[in-house]
Amino acid sequence: MGPPTAVRDRVAAVHRGSALPELLRLYDGWAALYEQDVAALEYRAPYLAAASLAFAFPAPRAEARLLDVACGTGLVARELHRRGFRCLDGVDGSAGMLERARSTGLYQELRLCVLGREPLPAPAEHYDAVTVVGALGEGQVPSTVLPELLRVTKPGGFLCLTTRSNPSNLRYKAELEAALGQLEQRGAWQKLQAQEVEYWERATSEEESTQGTGYISGVVYIYQKCPVPNLEEG
Secondary structure (H helix, E strand, C coil): CCCCHHHHHHHHHHCCCCCHHHHHHHHHHHHHHHHHHHHHCCCCHHHHHHHHHHHHCCCCCCCCEEEEECCCCCHHHHHHHHCCCCEEEEEECCHHHHHHHHHHCCCCEEEECCECCECCCCCCCCEEEEEECCCCCCCCCCHHHHHHHHHCEEEEEEEEEEEECCHHHHHHHHHHHHHHHHHHHCCCEEEEEEEEEEEEEECCCHHHCCCCCCEEEEEEEEEEECCCCCCCCC
16 A cells, blocks of 8 residues: 555655746645655655765764755754754755744754755855755756755765655666766765665655565765865874
């Protein structure tokens, strides 16, 4: 048995490739039910991403500055906070989602920003880590944003990115991985992890299901911006 029909309909609405104003309106309207719906989907990306970043990140974490891009209602911030990260900023294109994120009390600063249409509201080399969890996908945030994510990350800092591997997102995933690889070839960053996860979230249709499991798969990427400090020096 799959997710409830109302949940499937709301998920389908934001993934159908609507024009940006309509997409943001849909997210504003979804904000109140978002966490309830993703719980019904058994959505694991925030937990998986935070765990992967925490594993790669050197201690101490409490004073490290992190930017949660497309932060939504704050699900990633909750997972990061549990792992000792305290200095969190967030950006999202939906004012409704930001209002929910603000109510968590976990962010030092929250800003409205439509990634892909405008630069991130942060100076260059400002953050020790940047996360984009759940937003890199077909009809969502374009893969062309990667240089902007790098711009606000400190040299040696970390970037934690996720995308889905369901059939309707495979074209986007291929484009994303090509862009990731091109930046690595240019020496902009180095890949530390690309973890494929079979049970990412429950599928909203049989067509999207991975081999009839009732779930879709996804991937967590961890990159480190170059130049990576040589810890053996000194």
